[in-house]
Amino acid sequence: MALLEMRGIRKRFGGVEALRGVDLALEAGEIHALVGENGAGKSTLMKVLSGALQPDAGEVELDGRPLRPRNVAEAQRAGVVMVYQELNLVPELTVAENLALGHLPVVVRYGRLYEAARALLGKMALELPPDAKVSSLGAGAQQLVAVARAFAQRAKVMVFDEPTATLSAGEVDQLFGLIRRLRTEGVAVAYISHRLEEIFELADRVTVLRDGERVATTGVGELTPARVVALMVGREVRAYQRPAHPAGEVLGTFEVQAPRLAPLSLALRRGEIVGLAGVVGSGRSEALEAMFGLRGRALWRGEPIGRPIDALRRRVFLVPADRKAQGLVLELAARENVVLSILPTLERLGVVVRARERRVVEEWFQRLSVRPPDPERLARTFSGGNQQKLVLAKGLATAPEVLLLEEPTRGVDVATRYEVYALLDDLARGGLGLVVSSSDTEELCGLCDRVLVFRGGRVVAELTAPLRREEVVARVTGAVA
Numbered sequence: 001m002a003l004l005e006m007r008g009i010r011k012r013f014g015g016v017e018a019l020r021g022v023d024l025a026l027e028a029g030e031i032h033a034l035v036g037e038n039g040a041g042k043s044t045l046m047k048v049l050s051g052a053l054q055p056d057a058g059e060v061e062l063d064g065r066p067l068r069p070r071n072v073a074e075a076q077r078a079g080v081v082m083v084y085q086e087l088n089l090v091p092e093l094t095v096a097e098n099l100a101l102g103h104l105p106v107v108v109r110y111g112r113l114y115e116a117a118r119a120l121l122g123k124m125a126l127e128l129p130p131d132a133k134v135s136s137l138g139a140g141a142q143q144l145v146a147v148a149r150a151f152a153q154r155a156k157v158m159v160f161d162e163p164t165a166t167l168s169a170g171e172v173d174q175l176f177g178l179i180r181r182l183r184t185e186g187v188a189v190a191y192i193s194h195r196l197e198e199i200f201e202l203a204d205r206v207t208v209l210r211d212g213e214r215v216a217t218t219g220v221g222e223l224t225p226a227r228v229v230a231l232m233v234g235r236e237v238r239a240y241q242r243p244a245h246p247a248g249e250v251l252g253t254f255e256v257q258a259p260r261l262a263p264l265s266l267a268l269r270r271g272e273i274v275g276l277a278g279v280v281g282s283g284r285s286e287a288l289e290a291m292f293g294l295r296g297r298a299l300w301r302g303e304p305i306g307r308p309i310d311a312l313r314r315r316v317f318l319v320p321a322d323r324k325a326q327g328l329v330l331e332l333a334a335r336e337n338v339v340l341s342i343l344p345t346l347e348r349l350g351v352v353v354r355a356r357e358r359r360v361v362e363e364w365f366q367r368l369s370v371r372p373p374d375p376e377r378l379a380r381t382f383s384g385g386n387q388q389k390l391v392l393a394k395g396l397a398t399a400p401e402v403l404l405l406e407e408p409t410r411g412v413d414v415a416t417r418y419e420v421y422a423l424l425d426d427l428a429r430g431g432l433g434l435v436v437s438s439s440d441t442e443e444l445c446g447l448c449d450r451v452l453v454f455r456g457g458r459v460v461a462e463l464t465a466p467l468r469r470e471e472v473v474a475r476v477t478g479a480v481a
Ligand SMILES: Nc1ncnc2c1ncn2[C@@H]1O[C@H](COP(=O)(O)OP(=O)(O)OP(=O)(O)O)[C@@H](O)[C@H]1O
Pocket: 013, 014, 016, 017, 018, 036, 037, 038, 039, 040, 041, 042, 043, 044, 045, 371, 372, 380, 381, 382, 383, 384, 385, 386, 411, 413
């Protein structure tokens, strides 16, 4: 019998049936991946499991006993924990204190506390200083602390929802090590990711959701990446390769200056898509942001960009990676988000010209196939991938000449990713110049005409199409100088 059984789970949000009777069984000591297109229902299913949402129908059993958590705290007490991006740690306390939180004795005996923390960290093979304040650690290390704490609290089921999105390669290795350790200790791990490589590296079994239904649960050994994609989408999807396209005249040159970055000059042509490759901290994000006047500055066609407003005036737009923090106002309607940057152009005598606004929003909803196609819904209620499309729509509505994109398909499913690439190609053909900073080498190779490779704050190589993944990876990691 499985450790955890979900049967016939249904959940509806207004007119959207997010889950239509889903079954899922998790065994003790397995890593179970959950995949599906944007909006397939993965997060909703995991929120039901972790007590954050109440299902409309269906039942859950843990260890053969019914589990009906009314909130996250109740689920945690029963041993089901979701490792959220927002981690619930107390930043001003040390690693050891955070690990002890929840079962902290009334009178804290500090010697014991640190001893226990060291033992736990040792058992999980984590090299974290027990006496460091959590606020002094990077995002990846904080996540490791949160996972270790959940384990200390005897979690039986742990849920990870795209945990590697903001981690560096080294941090990903540590997290994977930790997750494998949880498996050895008999924890059932549910793991959501859009990165199929991760799933093939980590998971024992895979469950595929499509449109709120389960379409398959299979051992990972019986699957190939192409097969997983076909199950997700309901048809075959090839890897994207941008059709050959001659670049036009030089649109302008960026002269980039940023802290910890060697001065950089980038001449961008119309119709061109230039990729920036490099590990986290290599300088690629800094270079991109400086072109937009963030954390650095640039000259564009000889004119200074010191702040984002300068960039916008010169028709340079940045689509940020962190759509929640920088890209969208989640409590506004999708429509309001899309027109946010162009409100001044829509206003005549201080009144937004409604018809014009509707046209702009409808155009971008259609071109990007935003789902559901309802601009009046709050941005918060769209799935992750569709939120990314809203950020893109917001940028494109400004009619930019240069589009800077940071991780444009983070959290975007394979089929939609293809749509985004085709759209970027289309924009380039229309005369724009694009710069794409990405950690996804497959994306860079399929999409870009040339790729600048960053290491240690400088460009160490420039590769031109046809691009090979092995070569980009070798340069990025420094395997080839
Ligand atoms: N709070 C909410 N209010 C209204 N609709 C919602 C809410 N949360 C989710 N939905 C809808 O339910 C459906 C399933 O969303 P869910 O977030 O579970 O998808 P997902 O598979 O996790 O997608 P992604 O890969 O994009 O994160 C989507 O159509 C989404 O718009």
